[in-house]
Amino acid sequence: MSDYVTASGLTVGYNGKPLIRDIALSIRRGEIVTLIGPNGSGKSTILKTLTRHLAAIGGTVTIDSEDLSRITYKELAKKMAVLLTDRTRPELMTCRDVVAMGRYPYTGSLGLLTEEDQKLISDAMVMVNVLELSDRDFQNLSDGQRQRVLLARAICQEPQVIVLDEPTSFLDIRYKVELFGILKKMAIERNTTVIMSLHEIDLAEKISDKILCVKGDHIEHFGTPEEIFSTGLIGTLYDISPKVFNPLLGSVEMPAPAGEPQTFVISACGSGIPVFRGLQKAGTPFAAGILYENDVDYQVAFSLAAEVVTEKPFGEISEESLHRAMEIMDGCGEVILCDVPVGSANARIRELIDYARRTKPCREA
Amino acid sequence: MDRTEQERLIAENRRKRELRYLATFVAMAVIFVAIVILNINTGSVTISVGEILRVIFLRQGEKVTYDIIWSIRLPRIAMAAVLGGALSLSGFLLQTFFSNPIAGPFILGISSGAKMCVALSLIYYIQRFGQSSSVIMILAAFVGALLSTGFVLLLSRKIRNMSILLVGGIMVSYICSAVTDFIITFADDSNIVNLHGWSLGSFAGSTWTDFYTALVIIGVCAVITFLAAKPISAFQLGENYAQSMGVNIRLFRVMLILLSSVLSATVTAYAGPISFVGIAVPHLIKRSLNTAKPIIVIPATFLGGAVFCMFCDLIARTAFSPTEMNISTVTSIFGAPVVIAMILKRNGGVKQ
Known part of the structure; x- marks a missing residue:
């Protein structure tokens, strides 16, 4: 299997100001890659550059061997779906309307849905357990429900790579576990590549095939969870005592x-x-x-x-x-x-x- | 509930919604026809319905009646309909653009910008050439609209808070009005008469030539808007999601701004600045359809705006006849309460 998403010599940042330089990544189809690192370390900046919401300051990103900056938005939409941290509050849209937007890259010029589209929409909604919310107004949902509806939207976009920025925020423990189950299923059954950022390092350890440790101005490490958690990397990454996080139990302990x-x-x-x-x-x-x-x-x-x-x-x-x-x-x-x-x-x-x-x-x- | 049962329910609800769309359109069409007839019927000379139908469809009738209908009332009604639709559509586009239901050409200062430039061009032109042309007026209005929009866009880069952005728009509007007043103060008396009547806003004196020019410009914009229903629907989820679904955001933003500016500029050029139509109508339409799906809302908004403006023009023309009110007076009276109700509902409903 070849690399599906790669970055080489990538410099990311806002308004032309470099934040993190020389990022190298190679991610295969069906792999789950998690970005961890302290608040404000640039996880979102990297993700936004990979999704083309931010222009790369230097270096290249490729998706499916194509240069990200050359690909059209429409082509990209058929390969990549996103779950963002943006607060979206669309007016008078039902949950099903929101999920249906995932079919956007595949519908005709007026955006009309076929029976096939309707089926895929239902499938995606069943997958994340929101079918019963179909006719509810999206604005009136809880944050967790909204997050799941947006995930269903991303799923029915049938992406080869799905990028999620802090997808677990707002989710309770049950839905966190469910979310990871869904992502794992997509990775295994559909060979979908998953790239996401997480704050819960214990969960990152358990779900990821590879972890990218982002620390402010540089990448601390890119490797398997075993590499990262068997060494003192977490302590260095977050500037915390190695006693705070126990990688063996995945538990967080208060200071002695x-x-x-x-x-x-x-x-x-x-x-x-x-x-x-x-x-x-x-x-x-x-x-x-x-x-x-x-x-x-x-x-x-x-x-x-x-x-x-x-x-x-x-x-x-x-x-x-x-x-x-x-x-x-x-x-x-x-x-x-x-x-x-x-x-x-x-x-x-x-x-x-x-x-x-x-x-x-x-x-x- | 199992999946098949749920899907049956979803399909049933979809049918119900489609029925609601249909009912709304039929109701609007009926009201449209009724107001057209009422509008031709009432005035300083009352014309019976039978007479109206005969004059319009058979092109027969007394010379005076025929002239009143064909040269005075019909072009005015047609103009009110087209400009009303344009104004509402412009409001809808701006609301989409700023993701704010209270955005509109009047509130954001776009109408006032257009008004300022039209006033400038009117005075300059009339002084130079003795008369003005509608092409010049439209161009001037368009430049003014773009100036205001550009300014509001500059503000929107610095200001993330939408309510403050609206305040910015209102300020732009005041500045433009001040400039317009300044121009009027130092203009010749003969020009002022002309300008004053226009700047208050009215559909009076519309001719068929005006109507056809407006119809072509607005028609093209409306068709483009309808064809852009798909990216507009993606944009409703926010700019970033829209881009991730394949919308070229930069191009799309430019298109939205140009369309809404051309639409409101055309209206301002012909009828002066008209308030609240752009906010109230899209809101009422979305509420009665209970959806914001652009593919349905766009034609409905246009139709609704036409109905609303013909209705307001009817009142402006007949309420204190023979004195005519300016159109903004009437649109404000009916539009402002809708906007207030909307703000109240929004603050009560969405805040959780």
Whole structure:
């Protein structure tokens, strides 16, 4: 399969002022590519250049091996459909009228719809679950409904590439998942290329074949989600601590309370997570241990705890870790004991629990 | 509800809508005929319906009646119809262009710009050559209309807020009126009489030659507008969506502006600036059709504008007969409340 959308040496920006230089992209048919990056980093600018709403300042973009700046608008419309962030409030148009606009590149000079067009319109509306909104006035819909109707419009334009600027805004979790299901289906069944920008990096990780990391004046990286999420790229991209976003769980964590640990939490296998979150909300700095690095508690403690005493997976708890845990516990005012299943490997956790009961006020979680 | 059931419902609703379009057109056609007859019938000389039909279709009748109908009343009615349609269509195009239902040739200062240039040309021309020609008037009106439109477009680049843009248009309108008044103040008395009558707006004194000239210009514009119904419908979703569907936006914008300017300039050249028709009629039409689909709204707006202007002209002519009111007085009385109602409804309905 050859590249369907490419950019080489592309410089984008507004009013002739370059914002991002030297963008290189190669996107195949049926691929899902997501642009991520901080607010105002230029995701929309790149998308608008790809859709020809902005003229490229330098370099070239090709669609289906044709130079984007040479292609007529009409030809482009048969290849590419868009979902924009523009607020459209057309007067007195029903949802079906709006969806029907997707047939624009295919209808005759007066724009009359054939039976075939009507069928495609219905198909698209069924696909995004808006058929029952057909006769409703588009202006009176909720933002989420409007977004889905506009998606149906893009679908019935039968594009080879669909470009979506922040398509998930206004959508609740169910429709987000549905939207991605639809996009995936289009990618697989119709071999449609999907290019979109997203703020939800966790979703980007799960839906995309490739991710373009856009950072203000340059492209930080263009590659597979695995490449991007296994390294510290996200932290660099958004200027955040690597503790804020956990790529393994795809979860966003609040920053850990600052200061020396005041509470020590002994937990395992997820029993500590609600306690960690509770302490974080109360603003109490805490330490956690002894946690195996493959324990789900460890993933959250890593983000929220001031200190974590860890042990390598499946090994026995070492003397060293035990002492370190006790040392930290000595500095804490109290200990919270969660439910800890004890097996042969972590048998020595009992010693830590006994030590806690002897020396500190203990609380069962 | 399963899909077939829903599709049946959708098809049924579509038929209902089509019926509504048909009913609206039939109703307008009936009103059109009624107003034409009423218009010929009433005046300083009352002519019976039988007489009217005989004069028009059989071309027979008393000389006086025949002349009143063929030389005075009919050309005036025809002119009111064509110019009214043009004005409404111009309003519809401007509303599409600015995506604002309150845009119109009068509010945006386009009529006043045309008026200013016509006044200038009238005085200059009459001083030079003793009389003016309709071609010069139309050209002057067109230049004036384009000047105002150009200015409003410049404003619209700087101003994203549409209501402020409208205020800008109103200001343009005031500036042009001030210039026109200034010209009138320093013009010869004989010119003023001429100018004053015209600048207030009236269909009086229309001739068949005027009508045919206007008809050709307006007819061409109206046909082009109708053929552009498809890109106009795409434009209703916004400029960016329209482009993504294959509309060459730059070309399309230029076309919209030229069409609306030519339409309102022609009206202004012949009948002076006429207020509110351009806003009120498209709105009333869209409401009664309950759609904004250009392919239906464009012919309906033209027909509606014709009916509205003939009706207003009838009132201007007969309400305080023998004194005639100027046409804007009447269109304002009927048009302004519609616009106010529209603004109220808009603020109550859309804001959520």
